[in-house]
Amino acid sequence: MRCPYCHVDNDRVLDTRAAEGGYMVRRKRVCNSCQRRFATAEKIEKLSVxxxxxxxxxxxxxxxxxxxxxxxxxxxxxxxxxxxxxxxxxxxxxxxxxxxxxxxxxxxxxxxxxxxxxxxxxxxxxxxxxxxxxxxxxxxxxxxxxxxxxxxxxxxx
Ligand SMILES: [Zn+2]
The missing domain is CATH 1.10.246 (Serum Albumin; Chain A, Domain 1)
Incomplete structure (x- = not known):
């Protein structure tokens, strides 16, 4: 994941936890380049028919x-x-x-x-x-x- 601060694509995951009753995963990440922290959320793609x-x-x-x-x-x-x-x-x-x-x-x-x-x-x-x-x-x-x-x-x- 690209860092939102320095835009370098080099990070590590600090913490992973389920949210929204298990339908979402949140990850805390730290950028290896600037050491700042950011978070990502992973969700099931919206189904569409x-x-x-x-x-x-x-x-x-x-x-x-x-x-x-x-x-x-x-x-x-x-x-x-x-x-x-x-x-x-x-x-x-x-x-x-x-x-x-x-x-x-x-x-x-x-x-x-x-x-x-x-x-x-x-x-x-x-x-x-x-x-x-x-x-x-x-x-x-x-x-x-x-x-x-x-x-x-x-x-x-
Ligand atoms: Zn960074």
């Missing part, structure tokens, strides 16, 4: 956008904010665990739907109807079948 949209444009994965979609789907449902926050965290963790640099927006949508299916049936159907651009009753039947099983929903004619 880009979302590839259907028109091939890319944008950074945005958890706030996910949250807004889920809040809309959950409006007037008996779901506490803390639960929504936890679901957003789970979805974010799922995306980062399964994709390194890019993820298709359709895959993000599928992940959100999987989590909503476990959370609330109405919210799931609402989200699916917007996200999948439902245009008929059959689309709703398919979405409901996906969480309730294929034999639950039947039309009597």
């Amino acid at each position: 880009r979302v590839v949209k259907s028109d091939e444009t890319r944008e950074p994965f945005d958890r706030e956008k996910i949250r807004r979609g889920i809040e809309r789907a959950c409006s007037k449902r008996p779901i506490p904010s803390a639960t929504i926050e936890r679901v957003v965290q789970d979805i974010e963790a799922d995306v980062y665990a399964n994709f390194d640099s890019e993820v298709n927006s359709s895959e993000v949508g599928d992940i959100v739907m999987r989590h909503l299916a476990k959370l609330d049936e109405v919210a799931y159907i609402r989200f699916a109807s917007v996200y999948r651009e439902f245009d008929g009753a059959q689309d709703f039947v398919r979405a409901i079948s996906a969480i309730m099983g294929p034999n639950v929903v039947t039309f009597s004619r």
